[in-house]
Amino acid sequence: xxxxxxxxxxxxxxxxxxxxxxxxxxxxxxxxxxxxxxxxxxxxxxxxxxxxxxxxxxxxxxxxxxxxxxxxxxxxxxxxxxxxxxxxxxxxxxxxxxxxxxxxxxxxxxxxxxxxxxxxxxxxxxxxxxxxxxxxxxx
Numbered sequence: 405x406x407x408x409x410x411x412x413x414x415x416x417x418x419x420x421x422x423x424x425x426x427x428x429x430x431x432x433x434x435x436x437x438x439x440x441x442x443x444x445x446x447x448x449x450x451x452x453x454x455x456x457x458x459x460x461x462x463x464x465x466x467x468x469x470x471x472x473x474x475x476x477x478x479x480x481x482x483x484x485x486x487x488x489x490x491x492x493x494x495x496x497x498x499x500x501x502x503x504x505x506x507x508x509x510x511x512x513x514x515x516x517x518x519x520x521x522x523x524x525x526x527x528x529x530x531x532x533x534x535x536x537x538x539x540x541x542x543x
Contacts (some may be wrong), residue, residue: 445457508538
């Protein structure tokens with residue numbers, strides 16, 4: 405099943421939109437799109453990476469997410485906490501972007517960066533202005 409981009413981001417966006425509506429007067433809000441309104445494209449690259457693109461032009465933001473099939477269930481007895489530690493590594497930067505540089509990019513763009521660990525996966529997400537998609541993919 406492909407993601408429908410609901411959950412905490414959807415609730416946060418709806419709450420932010422409601423606040424905007426109260427602050428700026430009436431807004432024409434549309435009902436949540438059904439599955440036929442949201443184009444989904446999926447492809448598996450030669451290296452096994454599955455890329456899923458879900459287009460929804462309701463807001464001028466883009467979310468990038470990378471999901472690893474490694475969570476608490478894949479850990480070994482006596483060697484637990486690795487998935488959670490990997491989630492924290494997101495904030496340590498990359499060879500081309502230090503942790504401070506990542507913090508700077510996030511704050512300057514008003515972006516949101518999160519990492520999540522569950523029993524089955526570890527995920528990293530960025531939500532930022534739509535015109536900064538290439539930057540998010542590089543990071």
